[in-house]
Amino acid sequence: MLAEKLVVVVLISVFFAPALMAAASLIERRLGPSAAGWVGALPVAFAVAVIAVAVDSGPATAAAMALSAGVHVPAQVIFGVVFARVLHRHGLLRGAVFGALAYLVGALLIERLPAVLAVSIAVVVLSVAPRVMPSVPLLPASARRWPVTALTCAGAAVIVAAAVVSSRLAGPGLTGAVAAFPTMCTMLTVVAVTRDGASAGVHTLAGLVRSLPCYLAFCVTVALSAAVAGTTCVGLGLLACLAAAALTWKRVPVARTSALDTGQVLETAA
Template identity: 30%
Template sequence: MLILKLLLIPGFLLLISLAGKRWGPSVAGWLSGLPVVVGPILFFLAIEQGPAFAAQSAVAALSAMFAMIAFCVTYAQVAQRANWPLALVVSLSVWAVLALILSLIPASLPFSVAAAATALLAAPYLFPKVQPVVGGPAPKSDKLVWRMIAGAALTLVVTMLASTVGERWSGLLAVFPVLGSVMAVFSQQTRGPAFTAALLRATATGMYSFSAFCLVLALTVPGLGFGGFGVAVAVSVAMLGVTRQLLAKPAPAPSTN
């Protein structure tokens, strides 16, 4: 399992980086919506703590979509005016505050669905209206190596914490912006703030797939056990295909009323 944790996220970061280089930030961010972090974490929790524990963690993870999208929006906005250290600190602080608030609210699937739906529907209107320069210089190879190392390190820390803090915080920590923070920082360094904003906006679009995974898992694991993971993955991939149509749409213009 340790080897899987060390290889899965860096490998996915490599694929996303190559996708960003080939097709631009929209496709790269959209692909990051796959539950490549939360899926393995919840699977490991199901093995170690039981399917019921994993189902409750999935409910918490679904509500944490609100904090995750807030992270993406905050980083994208701050990055237009400041360098990456400030953007990262502010956006992670927003995530932490919202995660703490969510941890204090009694867990329920209806609340989690409402929180995730609110964030997903509001997200397109909250990102900065910028046009990324896709044709700029490609990221240097050393940057790619460092982002893969950072992704592996963050994944290890999050999975270690998630297995020791109970089902509620396990679910919340499973949605810690591992991919988002690594991609945002290195994208801002190598491609600039406009590219980063487009990447994070597409990430929010891809989060429909992420949310579908958590919802289906919470509903199916209590009855199907580990078979629920297969159902959740299938629905998540199908949802990713549906949201592909949203990438072609321009960012909503602010209202003039």
């Protein structure tokens, strides 16, 4: 029975991960890398994981996992800021390494704090982080070949499946820490940089930072309502996420194009 449930969780996650990456790729083609990073950071795949854990292990375990993920939002912010600043000055490889190390250090430090204090810190850093991101020109994404998108989606499926299996066997606390790592945005950043340069990667990470209030709203709502609402807590969490999205999307810079093959920019909005 445990093996069957684990297979179901993996299959569901494997489906949603590439679907989310494909959606982010389409949005990037239309609106640029900042919008793609914003979409990639939304807790869609994590919501599926919460449902699976709630059904399998009970709402209390799902609540603990969601709270753990929410507590790690400051580490996500540190990851985005450090990755972007190092990427801007020293390139993709160093940026990814320093970003991952920054997340690890931030996660280890934040876990020592009470959950209420950690969430409060998250609110503060989320309000400050967009101001310390590197300032680079916003250009529309170049035309992406669909094989690249397909490979990116396949890679996302493999990574998420591995994370689900390992976290499913390690308990809700570690699950939240693993799930909070911005895997999707990391992959989007790598693709954006290799195709369109460091500026595109910086904007992808800026989209991540601006989207994290949606992630935090989802996690906190699920953690607070799971004991009473059961699996319905995911619906409540998504409503809170949508409310935050309505506010944060307005601040995401987008680059609209009529024909990406020509690269003609029609509109750039802040």
